Amino acid sequence: NQKFNSDNKTTLINYRDKGFELAEGEDEIVIELGDEGSAEDIAFLTYSPKELTATGSRTFAFALKKQLGRLRHPIDVFNPRGQDLQNIDCVAVFCGLMLECIDPNSNYQNTNDKLPNSASRNMKVWRRKAISYMNDVNPEPHSPVSLEKFVTHWQIRHPFSSDESNDIKWPKKANLMELAYKLVSWIPEFQEDDEGVVYLKAITQTITQTSFFNKYSANIDFSSPEAEKESINEALLNIFVPIASGGVQIDENYFEVIPANRFNIMSIHQAKGLEFPLVIVDVGSRFKKNLPKDANLRFPKNVDSSSIIQDRIKKYSSLSNRNRDSKDMAFDDLTRLYFVAFSRAKDVLLLVGLNPNIDGYKQNDKQMKIPNVALGWNRDEEFIGFDNIFLI
Known part of the structure; x- marks a missing residue:
């Protein structure tokens, strides 16, 4: 009626x-x-x-x-x-954590004059949200390693071990996809929420596509200071700038x-x-x-x-x-x-x-x-x- x-x-x-x-x-x-x-x-x-x-x-x-x-x-x-990927909170925290791991204190981000201003601003916002998330939220799990401790070990380039052994050496190469999936452990939205799973797919797809066409194939190379600088800048420009500047769209195939x-x-x-x-x-x-x-x-x-x-x-x-x-x-x-x-x-x-x-x-x-x-x-x-x- x-x-x-x-x-x-x-x-x-x-x-x-x-x-x-x-x-x-x-x-x-x-x-x-x-x-x-x-x-x-x-x-x-x-x-x-x-x-x-x-x-x-x-x-x-x-x-x-x-x-x-x-x-x-x-x-x-x-x-x-419904929202641009770069403005979503869980995406900001996740990308900020990755940036804090690979580029502590924004050392390379602040000295890379090829980064667009808008992208650089968004990456700074991501970092602030990530640090706040680590300190204020301190998400589970806390064992065998907390999020803060995991990020700290990445920043000092020292592998985590339960007995704090100094015999384990930091690898000469670290894959960004592996880093991403380890960080997912502390982002419940990417595990439990249907929209969060879609956002994660968009980010990981960006990393995967980048690996096909770039020199370091979405890896951070620690074999020398020059290789480390070059591989980090490559990741900043080819992975994080597209996300931060709104260049990565949510593909309909991500939620069939x-x-x-x-x-x-x-x-x-x-x-x-x-x-x-x-x-x-x-x-x-x-x-x-x-x-x-x-x-x-x-x-x-x-x-x-x-x-x-x-x-x-x-x-x-x-x-x-x-x-x-x-x-x-x-x-x-x-x-x-x-x-x-x-x-x-x-x-x-x-x-x-x-x-x-x-x-x-x-x-x-x-x-x-x-x-x-x-x-x-x-x-x-x-x-x-x-x-x-x-x-x-």
Whole structure:
């Protein structure tokens, strides 16, 4: 059942006449998880799952995750692509610990003028968080060696032994992947949390890929002072700088299996091939006004860069459709995107957005609309609507 619910009855009645069916006077819609259901039966699909914009503003995905965590019975969210990798606390601690091990006191980091300023700043933040984690949290296990003692032995280049023997020599070469997996012992998020496992995969994949193309193959070479300096600087530039500068993205292949009992927030593209009993699609949480800067996400006005490239090369292709211009192609792409989103629902499809996407808004005493392909606007900027979509 659906219940009519809006601040602007006249506008909504106009929408009913044009394409939305209103079910006024009926019982409120109720969507609940049965005894056999779980949060994994639900997917929230959005153009981008980022929880913060480039300017630091919080998105609807951020608010949704926060509210679900505040419930009397909190619901865990699975959104590993919600934050930039370099800003995640457990990643910062982990990378900071690795840096403290291989480059004590930032000796090489501070003297390497090839490091970008932004990456260097993030690495300093990582180190501070790692030191705080060692001293203030002092995580388990403490035996046979504590985290602080492990890092200290790395910094003084002295191998750990239970009897503190001086007969054991520090190896001439140390593999960064082995160091990473030893440090994981003190990072519970990388062992127990589904999102943490994804972050660990992203970091270790970066180390692995680096090993194929660099002189020291993701090893720190202690055979001579020159080799040590060169191998540490190589690791700083080719492993830690990409992570610290935002160059390492969370690949969808890192989480092929969706965890149980987690509310899924994902991009529409990521949801291809998946189905859920309840699908919630964000069709307008970021659109308060009809602004050109976000038109490509809802109603393309100008040709985007990818369409321009397609236009330039399609004349050389036997598959070229010369009757379709770049703007038409942009509309086609957006229509296909939301077709993918809407068709992910097995039982219930729920579209969400801000009220101005339906009611419009006032500007200079004029009623303005926000054209949106996902809400049933055609290319002539006319609202057509959809069959069997109820406004609640």
